[in-house]
Amino acid sequence: MLTEFGKAFIFLLLGVIFVVLGLFGAWIFRPHRPYPEKNATYECGEEPVGSAWIRLNVRFYVIALVFLIFDVEVAVLFPWALVYRQFGLFGFLEMAVFLVILFVGYAYVWIKGDLDWDKPKPEISVIKRTIVTAIGMDSKHVFVDDDEMVE
Amino acid sequence: MEIIQKLFANELIVSILLSLLPLVFIIAYALVVLYTEMKVAAHIQDRVAYMRTGWHGLLQPIADMLKLLQKEDIIPDKADKLLFRLAPIIAFVGTYAAYAVLPFSSIYIGSNINLGAFFLVAVGSLVVVGILMAGWASNNKWSLFGGVRSAAQMISYEIPTAIAIIIVVMITGSLNLQDVTKFQDGGIGNWVVFGGPSPWLQKLMLMPFTIITFFILFVSSIAEVNRTPFDLPEAESELVQGFNTEYSGMRFAMFYLSEYANLFTVSAVGIALFLGGWSSPFGTFMSGPVWGIFWFVAKAYIFVLVQIWVRWTLPRLRVDQLMYVSWKVLTPWLFVCLLSVGLILVL
Numbered sequence: 308m309l310t311e312f313g314k315a316f317i318f319l320l321l322g323v324i325f326v327v328l329g330l331f332g333a334w335i336f337r338p339h340r341p342y343p344e345k346n347a348t349y350e351c352g353e354e355p356v357g358s359a360w361i362r363l364n365v366r367f368y369v370i371a372l373v374f375l376i377f378d379v380e381v382a383v384l385f386p387w388a389l390v391y392r393q394f395g396l397f398g399f400l401e402m403a404v405f406l407v408i409l410f411v412g413y414a415y416v417w418i419k420g421d422l423d424w425d426k427p428k429p430e431i432s433v434i435k436r437t438i439v440t441a442i443g444m445d446s447k448h449v450f451v452d453d454d455e456m457v458e
Numbered sequence: 459m460e461i462i463q464k465l466f467a468n469e470l471i472v473s474i475l476l477s478l479l480p481l482v483f484i485i486a487y488a489l490v491v492l493y494t495e496m497k498v499a500a501h502i503q504d505r506v507a508y509m510r511t512g513w514h515g516l517l518q519p520i521a522d523m524l525k526l527l528q529k530e531d532i533i534p535d536k537a538d539k540l541l542f543r544l545a546p547i548i549a550f551v552g553t554y555a556a557y558a559v560l561p562f563s564s565i566y567i568g569s570n571i572n573l574g575a576f577f578l579v580a581v582g583s584l585v586v587v588g589i590l591m592a593g594w595a596s597n598n599k600w601s602l603f604g605g606v607r608s609a610a611q612m613i614s615y616e617i618p619t620a621i622a623i624i625i626v627v628m629i630t631g632s633l634n635l636q637d638v639t640k641f642q643d644g645g646i647g648n649w650v651v652f653g654g655p656s657p658w659l660q661k662l663m664l665m666p667f668t669i670i671t672f673f674i675l676f677v678s679s680i681a682e683v684n685r686t687p688f689d690l691p692e693a694e695s696e697l698v699q700g701f702n703t704e705y706s707g708m709r710f711a712m713f714y715l716s717e718y719a720n721l722f723t724v725s726a727v728g729i730a731l732f733l734g735g736w737s738s739p740f741g742t743f744m745s746g747p748v749w750g751i752f753w754f755v756a757k758a759y760i761f762v763l764v765q766i767w768v769r770w771t772l773p774r775l776r777v778d779q780l781m782y783v784s785w786k787v788l789t790p791w792l793f794v795c796l797l798s799v800g801l802i803l804v805l
Contacts, residue, residue, distance in 0.1 A: 332708075333529075389632070
């Protein structure tokens, strides 16, 4: 007896089999002539410098953590959404409380600046600088970055 | 003859054969969409693209496929060989598993599980794992950056996608895409994007929110498949090819196929959730199981065409803009939509 989930599993298996068969088919036709230069890591034609397994920007981890919180929340919302029409107003209020709590965390992350990525510094155009110097304003007060202003 | 009859009596063999249909479809569709993409791109840029292989270059996708089949498969010496070999398999499996829950017609759905939409979100994440694995295993700086960027982007845009799906689930009350489609059957007015088959007042109130949700799903589905304007993981000018720099031959072809198959998946999900899936826009006119396949593929194909059009029209976003769009624009708007739709439904 094959359940519907069994059929979904067949799809997973077929995906694996297709790729393996495809690679095997190509293995029959393709040439096999490796040599050290060909198997070297590609780095724009230069000899590669060091390993690529380096430390990454910590922002990626922060994004991953924020994603985790929201993903769990989404997983909780799915069953709620499914029976939403049967629950009525009670269900709505219940989830509103949950979302408000989540929203506090979201606001915290937003204000703390974890959702911002590094921005390129806006360049001050020559014309603008000339004008400001000409009218004698202190350029420091005119051209502060948004981030600097908070500090 | 008896053997064939016996084979078709076996439930397992029948369901394996039925599961093979989407695979045949993917390969045929990939050839068509590759050709379309190149031609559309060329005409947008005032070129003509393929002209030499067959009539107006119609045989070019097949020539490309044959060429990829003959290419040498290079695994760099410094790569993590096991993960390098595993990555294309995982990426493709994640892509193909999603086809199990796409309702191609009222009589055909690979696996009629009652968790369809949830299953889609789950196996969609498998593609991220494959890409991240490929980027890491290559031991190449471009690949690593491409892979990590891709993962950050795909997980960021998975939240808007999932919440958009939740909004539809709230309206339709089912996670099964077949049921979601049946809910919208009976003409263009019943589509969820226009508020679904509700009383007219409720429909009118739902409509602005469902249209916003549909638009957000469209934007985030482009990001999910890593295409311009969200193609930072593959930014040719800065990252060479991103996570698949080191891949060649058939392994590269698998990533490529999985990318185009994903393009169809997100389009199919979009139309099954919002635009009535296989149901005819004219009510009972031109409807039925066979017309169902036609409508499903035609609608999804229009969706794919729009994505191709967007790709060759808009420039690439910057990384900070990408994160800004996902976390500070799409997600808050979807929460507004979620609460509003919830309130309208209970009132």
